[in-house]
Amino acid sequence: MSERTEISDLGEFGLIEHLTRNVELQNASSLLGVGDDAAVIDHFGKQTVVTTDLLLEGVHFDLMYTPLKHLGYKSVIVNLSDVYAMNATPTQITISLGLSNRISLEALDEFYEGVYAACSHYGVDLVGGDTTTSQKGFVISVTAIGEVIPDRFVKRSTAQKGDLLCVSGDLGAAYIGLLFLEREKKIFLESPGVQPDLEGETYVVGRLLKPEARKDIIDFFAEQEIQPTSMMDVSDGLSSEILHICKQSNLGCVLYEDKIPVAEESRLAAFKFEIDPTTCALSGGEDYELLFTVSQNDYEKISANANISVIGYMTEVGEGSTIITKGGGRHAITAQGWNPLK
Amino acid sequence: MSERTEISDLGEFGLIEHLTRNVELQNASSLLGVGDDAAVIDHFGKQTVVTTDLLLEGVHFDLMYTPLKHLGYKSVIVNLSDVYAMNATPTQITISLGLSNRISLEALDEFYEGVYAACSHYGVDLVGGDTTTSQKGFVISVTAIGEVIPDRFVKRSTAQKGDLLCVSGDLGAAYIGLLFLEREKKIFLESPGVQPDLEGETYVVGRLLKPEARKDIIDFFAEQEIQPTSMMDVSDGLSSEILHICKQSNLGCVLYEDKIPVAEESRLAAFKFEIDPTTCALSGGEDYELLFTVSQNDYEKISANANISVIGYMTEVGEGSTIITKGGGRHAITAQGWNPLK
Incomplete structure (x- = not known):
């Protein structure tokens, strides 16, 4: 990378604006996305599924061999996988990041390229999050929300003998x-x-x-x-x-x-x-x-x-x-x- | 504290079982809580609000003067506050934790005592989360979900002159x-x-x-x-x-x-x-x-x-x-x- 912009120069809200400047919501149920206290989702006639995963540098990924774009993509996928595992369709995600000063804005853009690629591929809207500094290591917390036809969700506990x-x-x-x-x-x-x-x-x-x-x-x-x-x-x-x-x-x-x-x-x-x-x-x-x-x-x-x-x-x-x-x-x-x- | 149980002795699933053994769901809309790939929420006739916050040790709190029970309580409150700020009623939360080996099971129980106190006080159900190890520092990520009467949610962008x-x-x-x-x-x-x-x-x-x-x-x-x-x-x-x-x-x-x-x-x-x-x-x-x-x-x-x-x-x-x-x-x-x- 030829340029390096410090994230702290933008401030939290400047950063959020930067990262979400190209977001286009894909689901009619995404009534309100990033930029307020909370997102708003309309789920009339469906049941809502929610799941969350926390990914920590050094525990879940090694930046030495993990391209940031792939890491962004994967951070979304691991949550979508949990939604599909309920027989549901993911519709929205939120992403919270703890950023050490080692991560430049350019690096973060690569991460979000992966996030948006996954969102686009799976038809999911990024609707919110939280961005803060981390004293050590890159922290990624993703929550995914999905919808399912009433009572068609599938649990782990309902297998039957002979299945x-x-x-x-x-x-x-x-x-x-x-x-x-x-x-x-x-x-x-x-x-x-x-x-x-x-x-x-x-x-x-x-x-x-x-x-x-x-x-x-x-x-x-x-x-x-x-x-x-x-x-x-x-x-x-x-x-x-x-x-x-x-x-x-x-x-x-x-x-x-x-x-x-x-x-x-x-x-x-x-x-x-x-x-x-x-x-x-x-x-x-x-x-x-x-x-x-x-x-x-x-x-x-x-x-x-x-x-x-x-x-x-x-x-x-x-x-x-x-x-x-x-x-x-x-x-x-x-x-x-x-x-x-x- | 007189006892100290290492969290790694329980394993992730033992820990989840331990921490959620007394959960009673308070909202009819909480169809499925902790213990599966995702929680399931029924929001017929309401709109869903979702918000998330990431709290990192050394950035957002100092364990030297923050009792863990209070930290658990506050971690929930900061998210509920965002839901109320949408003119919505919080109904469910998920909590993801990154735990360093400094945190014993007894300490974690204190943290959850605060979490459950907040859930009980505000009528919110804990329905999921993720628990993992952290190389350094205590990481807390909370997502709150709420419901609002259709189109009664309140944004930041709609104040009028003279208000x-x-x-x-x-x-x-x-x-x-x-x-x-x-x-x-x-x-x-x-x-x-x-x-x-x-x-x-x-x-x-x-x-x-x-x-x-x-x-x-x-x-x-x-x-x-x-x-x-x-x-x-x-x-x-x-x-x-x-x-x-x-x-x-x-x-x-x-x-x-x-x-x-x-x-x-x-x-x-x-x-x-x-x-x-x-x-x-x-x-x-x-x-x-x-x-x-x-x-x-x-x-x-x-x-x-x-x-x-x-x-x-x-x-x-x-x-x-x-x-x-x-x-x-x-x-x-x-x-x-x-x-x-x-």
């Missing part, structure tokens, strides 16, 4: 992408002259840095009149999420290792690190796929969608939560998902 | 409370044996540490069928907020210094610091009073409420924004409000 356990897309790629970026960071810190070698790893790195939310799956449910019996997004690894559905629905499950979808790119990349691709899918994180259960009656509809894999089924709680490995072994599923408090 | 400029309660106390606490902190750091001397300053210190939001004023508007023409809450000092209303409404104003409400306790306390109480009201912050304009037709109704002061009136934009001092001098109002980005 099919399904997941969208493929799993484990973001975790392998992280391993690559961490390796390249280490090499760079030791030998700053060496250029990063991410040749051939664009898929896994892309899945980490620029994830998408599964709007297409929610649209497919609506078109096909499928009402999932339970649903959540996969952000902390498949095992951890399956155990949430089992616990909250008071059920057990059977999961087939050979049904877990892993992309060929992820498989090859995992082998380079000499780790098992299945482990990445079970215990990695940040896939932002949808994990859900449907009635067996929906099997035909579900199996017609190439983006959905049936990976198991729900059982009585007494049967436990079991994975059947490729070799035919039976093991209890254990959560090794990311603990953000460690 | 009365009004403010609730009294101003400047929180700023003077801050001066006291900062003084006592300095003394304590220099001589740790000395006990803090806040004798007689409970009013100003209380206004800083445990502010309230002006629900009563919104209720009064509804009872009296008053529709303010513009409104915002006073968080950055009266001057700064008046200039927002003038700028956004494209008007000027006349403000009378002798009409600005300052509590007797604040006046006496300001004199101890040899500062002008009016300066505290104009340039201090964190009062969380409501600044609003009403039509002159509402003068009689407004003046019957002892908690409301008429402090001036709106003029053409060309006449500028003027304060008439007690001595009869005329000066342009300038904003010396807090810049959270400096």
Whole structure:
């Protein structure tokens, strides 16, 4: 970047004006956006869904290898993913930022480019936020609001015995992408002259840095009149999420290792690190796929969608939560998902 | 505190369960609360208001003199105040926290005691959030959602020429409370044996540490069928907020210094610091009073409420924004409000 403008030179309101100068509201329900004490949303005849995520530098992202535009995009996506996981359609977001003096206005503009790209792609309006200084590190807090047809929202706790356990897309790629970026960071810190070698790893790195939310799956449910019996997004690894559905629905499950979808790119990349691709899918994180259960009656509809894999089924709680490995072994599923408090 | 439980021992989900074990939802519109990807809210026939605030340790609060229970209470209040400032009624909040390892579970429980006290007092439901680790400092992000009768929400930009400029309660106390606490902190750091001397300053210190939001004023508007023409809450000092209303409404104003409400306790306390109480009201912050304009037709109704002061009136934009001092001098109002980005 050739220019560097200090954010404090604009003041908070100058900054808000700068960042929101090109906002165009896309939803008729967005009655009032940025610039007042609060935004106003009209949700007549729909139910409102709200979710929030806090992303902290050094904990959730490393600015050394995260382009700010991608970070802005991803900050929105992780929240939209939670809205879709309720079988709802996101309509508005708010963004609060804590900015250290390391972040210039130009850098912040890049971040917002990503935010607006995500808003535009998913038809969501940015309607408010809060901007303040941070003594250390970049702090991002996003809240997303969505709407759902009355009583069509899908909880985690309502799976039924015998339901099919399904997941969208493929799993484990973001975790392998992280391993690559961490390796390249280490090499760079030791030998700053060496250029990063991410040749051939664009898929896994892309899945980490620029994830998408599964709007297409929610649209497919609506078109096909499928009402999932339970649903959540996969952000902390498949095992951890399956155990949430089992616990909250008071059920057990059977999961087939050979049904877990892993992309060929992820498989090859995992082998380079000499780790098992299945482990990445079970215990990695940040896939932002949808994990859900449907009635067996929906099997035909579900199996017609190439983006959905049936990976198991729900059982009585007494049967436990079991994975059947490729070799035919039976093991209890254990959560090794990311603990953000460690 | 006699016990200290590390938060990381519970894990994120154990922690959420612990913190929300006593939640009882108070609003019929809260269809689904904490524990899923998102909360679900039913707002049929109302418009939804949403606002968010980010509070960072060292920037917005100092744990050295801020009891955690008060901090929890205040974190909610600052958001509710923004909802009331829209002429709306808050119904739900979400809270996201970034926790450093300095915060024990017992400390966090104190914080939540304050959060729940505020929720209970204002009839608001805690419906979601996100909890994560922070490398440094305590991070608090609150989003509040409220409802308003269709098209009765009040913006900052719709004041009319000739309207009365009004403010609730009294101003400047929180700023003077801050001066006291900062003084006592300095003394304590220099001589740790000395006990803090806040004798007689409970009013100003209380206004800083445990502010309230002006629900009563919104209720009064509804009872009296008053529709303010513009409104915002006073968080950055009266001057700064008046200039927002003038700028956004494209008007000027006349403000009378002798009409600005300052509590007797604040006046006496300001004199101890040899500062002008009016300066505290104009340039201090964190009062969380409501600044609003009403039509002159509402003068009689407004003046019957002892908690409301008429402090001036709106003029053409060309006449500028003027304060008439007690001595009869005329000066342009300038904003010396807090810049959270400096």
